[in-house]
Amino acid sequence: MSKLRKEYDLAKLNQRAAEFLPGLLGIEATALAENLVTCRMPLKKSHFAPNGFVHGGAVVALADTTCGYATFSHLPAGAESFTTIELKSNHLATVREGAIVCKATPQHLGRSTQVWDATVSDETTGRTIALFRCTQMILWPKAGG
Numbered sequence: 001m002s003k004l005r006k007e008y009d010l011a012k013l014n015q016r017a018a019e020f021l022p023g024l025l026g027i028e029a030t031a032l033a034e035n036l037v038t039c040r041m042p043l044k045k046s047h048f049a050p051n052g053f054v055h056g057g058a059v060v061a062l063a064d065t066t067c068g069y070a071t072f073s074h075l076p077a078g079a080e081s082f083t084t085i086e087l088k089s090n091h092l093a094t095v096r097e098g099a100i101v102c103k104a105t106p107q108h109l110g111r112s113t114q115v116w117d118a119t120v121s122d123e124t125t126g127r128t129i130a131l132f133r134c135t136q137m138i139l140w141p142k143a144g145g
Contacts, residue, residue, distance in 0.1 A: 063132035
């Protein structure tokens, strides 16, 4: 079973993502512990659809990023990286302002796959706006490489 890798901390996760999609969206990892990662995303106009509600893609990006940080920080010893091979989201509500937060917890931490569940909520009210599950494939160094 994978354990939290001590060489990663919040600063390293946030710094690593600064110039990539999570950084562009303003996603910030806020908690990192054994079997738990949380992130938040302050909402800007660019996170919204033309109907005035937060865009479903922005919600999924927050959830997938949070689960990605969780996987990365819980890789089995010797694993090189990971990639998302399946994801699903159920959108239950929406928000019009503020920030949204995501909490990811593992359901399976294996040597070839990990499964993470995440809940996305309105930071102010705590109301759940989406439920998310993803499966991550663990990537190992290639033989002879």
